[in-house]
Amino acid sequence: MPADSSQTPDPATSRFYVTAVERAMAVLMAFDGMHRHLSLSQLAESTGLDVSAMQRFTHTLQALGYLRRDPQSKKFELTAKLLDFSNIYLSANEMLAKAMPYLQRLAQDTEEVVNLSVLDGTDMILISRIVSRNALNLNIHVGSRMPAFCTASGLAWLSALPEEExxxxxxxxxxxxxxxxxxTSLPKIRKRLAQTRKNGYVHTGEEYRLGGVATAAAICDTQGRVQGAISVSVSKPRWNAxxxxxxxxxxxxxxxxxxSTQRLTP
Structure with missing residues (x-):
């Protein structure tokens, strides 16, 4: 049965919640691969903030070094300083540090793409990716998101969770x-998770992107809690089932x- 969300208070309703931080993050998240350069009015429209408020947020983020404004077009773009956040996360991630030698060995043994992912909400986020010369898609990189329900890493992670989670x-x-x-059938996905728990791994074929197949399993800490999922991705022409x-x-x-035997702490 799904968890009863009514028993979990919404953090956004807490008196400690700072709306200004949420809005500043919304400004930064408005930029993506399709929207690399945005004007003040475009940012206001994207975030739902008025232009006056947007002026204050963009000025502050520009002063802090996270936004740059082109003097000719007057449009804003993100700066490389945002990478500081990902660097801090990756540097402080105990599981990633302990996993890297093993990921490198796996990439050498398979000569295929090796990914390490973690769950965020309903998506898996890549936190490490070792690309081989046989990589099918070079547009996938650290930080990329993929739905958990139909990817090998996601199914491996979900299978390692308590069933209610x-x-x-x-x-x-x-x-x-x-x-x-x-x-997309929930009963069939549940059945697949049960089979993955039994097998200890999951195999997917072209279920999220065409042309690729993947095999994944979960990494757990000393308390049996899942900490990551490793997948090996292979282009279909190279796959010999x-x-x-x-x-x-x-x-x-x-x-x-x-x-897991490296004594990952919960």
């Missing part, structure tokens, strides 16, 4: 078909087990 994630997910192979499924499953499971 996994169910809560599924209930909150937008179960849309990204390809003709995407499974069922031999490759067993080979990659054995390698990924062994890698996750080796990292």
């Amino acid at each position: 996994a169910e809560a994630v599924l209930q909150a997910s937008d179960l849309v078909a990204h390809t003709q192979y995407t499974e 069922p031999e490759d499924e067993k080979r990659y499953a054995d390698l990924v499971i062994a890698t996750c087990a080796a990292i």
